[in-house]
Amino acid sequence: MDGLVSRRHLSLDLALSLLARVREEAESRALLLAAVVVDSAGHVLASQRMDGAALGAMRLAAGKAFTAASWATPSGEFAQSTQPGGGDWGWNTTDARIVVYAGGIPLLVGGELVGAVGASGGTAAEDEECVVAAASALGFG
Numbered sequence: 001m002d003g004l005v006s007r008r009h010l011s012l013d014l015a016l017s018l019l020a021r022v023r024e025e026a027e028s029r030a031l032l033l034a035a036v037v038v039d040s041a042g043h044v045l046a047s048q049r050m051d052g053a054a055l056g057a058m059r060l061a062a063g064k065a066f067t068a069a070s071w072a073t074p075s076g077e078f079a080q081s082t083q084p085g086g087g088d089w090g091w092n093t094t095d096a097r098i099v100v101y102a103g104g105i106p107l108l109v110g111g112e113l114v115g116a117v118g119a120s121g122g123t124a125a126e127d128e129e130c131v132v133a134a135a136s137a138l139g140f141g
Contacts, residue, residue: 008112009039009040009114010045010115012045015037015046016046017138018037018046018138019035019046019047019048021134022035022048022119022130022131022134023050024134025129025130025133026050026119026130029126031122032050032121033050033053033057033120034049034053034058034060034119034120034121035061035118035130035131036061036064036065036117037115038062038065038117039069039114040069040114041069042070042116044065047061050121054121057120060101060120061104061118061119061121061127062097063097063118064101064102064120065104065117066097066098066116066118067104067118068106068116068117068118069106069113069115070098072106074105074106075100075102075104076101076102076103076124079100079101082100101127102124102125103118103119103120103124103128104117105118105131105132107140108141109141110141117131117135119131
């Protein structure tokens with residue numbers, strides 16, 4: 001039928017593999033993280049909170065992944081522009097799911113958004129390093 005668009009989706013197995021890679025990376029850095037994988041619409045596919053990770057880390061990880069999927073942009077890219085006087089000032093207060101700290105990245109395959117992964121529990125930079133390493137290890141661009 002004309003007018004329909006085909007798109008690819010992350011499988012649960014691939015989402016769980018991403019979480020395993022995030023955990024491995026976190027453990028190698030002695031970090032306790034929560035991590036979330038979402039589909040291209042920002043819906044949670046899989047999540048984990050490492051033993052001892054802060055309870056609030058899960059919500060932040062989910063928000064970072066949602067933000068990255070929503071704009072196909074790393075969540076930390078909005079940290080400056082959403083500050084008072086920035087070009088995006090205030091939009092991050094329009095939806096409680098949006099988190100503008102580093103640590104959420106889009107998952108791209110051949111330039112196509114297939115989902116996102118977010119982590120929280122370390123510094124924003126550590127969170128991002130862990131998700132980037134996990135995604136790169138599995139071949140995401």
